[in-house]
Amino acid sequence: MEFDGERILDGINLYINDHEFLTLLGPSGCGKTTTLRIIGGFLTPTSGTVTFDGQVINDVPPYKRQINTVFQRYALFPHLDVYENVAFGLHIKKMSKEEIHTRVTEMLAVVGLKGYENRHIQNLSGGQQQRVAIARALVNEPKVLLLDEPLGALDLRLRKDMQNELKRIQQATGITFVYVTHDQEEALSMSDTVVVMDKGRIQQIGKPEDIYNEPKNAFVADFIGESNILDGIMLEDFKVKFFGRTFKCLDAGFAPNEPVDVVIRPEDIDFVPVEEGHLTGTVTSVTFKGLNYDIIVDFKGFKWLIQTTDFQPVGATVGIRLNPEDIHIMHKSAYSGMFGDYSSYSAEYDELTEDAADEEE
Numbered sequence: 001m002e003f004d005g006e007r008i009l010d011g012i013n014l015y016i017n018d019h020e021f022l023t024l025l026g027p028s029g030c031g032k033t034t035t036l037r038i039i040g041g042f043l044t045p046t047s048g049t050v051t052f053d054g055q056v057i058n059d060v061p062p063y064k065r066q067i068n069t070v071f072q073r074y075a076l077f078p079h080l081d082v083y084e085n086v087a088f089g090l091h092i093k094k095m096s097k098e099e100i101h102t103r104v105t106e107m108l109a110v111v112g113l114k115g116y117e118n119r120h121i122q123n124l125s126g127g128q129q130q131r132v133a134i135a136r137a138l139v140n141e142p143k144v145l146l147l148d149e150p151l152g153a154l155d156l157r158l159r160k161d162m163q164n165e166l167k168r169i170q171q172a173t174g175i176t177f178v179y180v181t182h183d184q185e186e187a188l189s190m191s192d193t194v195v196v197m198d199k200g201r202i203q204q205i206g207k208p209e210d211i212y213n214e215p216k217n218a219f220v221a222d223f224i225g226e227s228n229i230l231d232g233i234m235l236e237d238f239k240v241k242f243f244g245r246t247f248k249c250l251d252a253g254f255a256p257n258e259p260v261d262v263v264i265r266p267e268d269i270d271f272v273p274v275e276e277g278h279l280t281g282t283v284t285s286v287t288f289k290g291l292n293y294d295i296i297v298d299f300k301g302f303k304w305l306i307q308t309t310d311f312q313p314v315g316a317t318v319g320i321r322l323n324p325e326d327i328h329i330m331h332k333s334a335y336s337g338m339f340g341d342y343s344s345y346s347a348e349y350d351e352l353t354e355d356a357a358d359e360e361e
Contacts, residue, residue, distance in 0.1 A: 001034055001200075002046045008034050009045070010200040016144075016178060017193075021170050023179045025187040026197035027223070032180045033148055035197075039178060040069050040146050053143075068142040072149045074133035076121045082108070083117040086135045093140075107139040110172055112165065127158045134169065144176045151186065163190050184224050188212065196220050217330055221263045222339035228269075228304045229340025232262040232329070240329055243279060243300060247322055251329035261330040263340075266294075266307040268326035277319020283312050296342050303342040 001009040009031045016022050016039075024032035037043045038050060041062035049056050057065060076085050083104055090100045108114050111131040121129060130150055137145055147166075151159045167190050170177045181187055187194050188208040196203045196211060196219075204216040215221035218229050232242035237252035242262050254260060274280050284303065285296035295306045297318060312318050 001031075001038065001043065008200050009038075012048075012200075012202060014195060014202065014205070016176060018143075018176060019174050020192050021167065021177045021179065021190060022193045022195065023181060023187040023191040024195050024197060025181060025184065025223075026203075027182055030197040031200040032182075032197050036069075036146050036148055036178060036180050039144070040067055041065050066143040067146060068137035068140055068144075069146040069148065070130075070133050070137050070150050072152045074129050074150075076129060076132055076136075078121050080121070081117065082113060082119050082121070082124070082132055085121065085132050086139050088136065089140045103139050104135075107135045110138070110169060111135045125158075126154050127162055130154070130162060131165070134166075138169075138173060138175065142175065144178060145170075147177060147179045149180055149182070151181075151183075159186075166190060188224070196223065198223075214328065215263060215330065217333035218261050218263075218335040218337075218339050219333070221261075221328075221330065222335075226266050226305055226307070227340055228264045228266065228342075230262040230264070230302065231337075232260050234258045234260045234329060238324075240327065245278060247278070247327055248324040249327040249329055250324050251327075254329065254331075259332055261332060261336050263328040263330060264304075264322065264326060265328075266305040267292075269304070269306045269308070269320050269322070271306070271308065271310050271312060272319045272321050274317055274319040276321065278321050280317060280319050283314050283316045283318060286312070286314055305342045 001007070012031075012035060014035075024035055026032050034043065038045050041057070041060060044058055050058055052065070077088065080088070086104045086107060087100050090103060108117065111134055113128065113131050113135065116124070116128070121132070124132065133150070151162050154162060163186055166177070179190065191208055193205065194208055194211045195205050198219050204211060204220045206214070211220065212224050215224060221227040221229055230242050232240045234240050234251070234254040234257070235246065236256055237254075238249055240247055240249050240251070240260065240262060279299050281297040281299040281304070283295055284298050287294040292307050292309050293311055295308060295312055297304050297306055297320075306320070
């Protein structure tokens with residue numbers, strides 16, 4: 001997809017399965033909403049095809065597709081009550097009053113708004129308004145529902161509740177959901193499949209567990225949760241070298257002595273007495289996070305994030321041990337060297353430093 005000569009989507013190749021909850025995940029400007037709008041028929045791709053049930057639908061207008069969309073701004077009709085908002089599309093289709101009543105009543109029960117039929121929209125909470133928007137979209141019985149950051153306007157508690165509710169609704173109706181978000185936790189908790197995007201390209205497709213545990217490159221490793229990402233050398237199958245030491249790992253299939261990115265999740269690192277450690281470093285920062293501490297440790301000038309319940313004071317010399325299953329190896333990519341050093345630590349992804357310090361051997 002190109003706008004004014006600028007390529008917004010570059011070689012997107014994506015299959016979406018029936019009854020699937022699929023999430024397009026990535027930072028602002030990565031192309032996820034553009035992808036959603038192409039699926040919905042609001043944009044026509046510059047090249048390539050959109051195929052639905054075996055039929056090319058590039059030139060099919062939105063209202064003729066078996067696809068409905070719920071936007072971040074719900075676009076409800078303020079002069080109509082809940083019942084009439086949900087029934088609106090069915091009136092357009094000139095259905096009988098009896099069928100409209102049956103469908104609307106059933107759908108309000110599905111979204112948890114039974115008894116709200118006569119409420120006015122302005123008297124509903126944000127979460128209730130969102131449910132009305134979902135009911136209005138689903139009552140037309142689309143095969144696919146597109147959701148463009150629909151929880152963005154809700155507060156954190158309500159957002160969590162609606163994540164669970166959306167997953168329940170999707171499972172209850174069996175309709176394919178294609179969901180857009182930049183919230184990693186939201187994507188991991190709700191989806192059957194996650195599509196990680198950046199700069200108009202798909203970086204990785206997989207189940208939430210696979211995306212988290214087996215990231216394909218440094219961007220995915222950093223965007224999905226926190227990661228310590230180091231330069232390493234894959235000596236041979238199941239052996240990697242970094243920080244001048246050789247470690248056993250569970251990865252294979254790399255070329256001998258291939259330069260690689262080494263990913264170690266902060267929650268997988270354990271403190272041990274210095275004399276028992278694989279590596280020794282100095283604590284430079286401690287942040288209490290409720291369930292655990294975020295502790296920054298300097299190893300040879302490279303700052304690691306360690307998430308642990310084992311408090312260590314600033315200035316303490318600590319040892320760590322790394323188990324083979326805690327070390328994940330990735331091929332080098334265009335993102336190598338951009339992430340993973342916590343010299344200027346922040347819990348917010350887009351505030352992280354993009355200049356990784358060079359390792360010392």
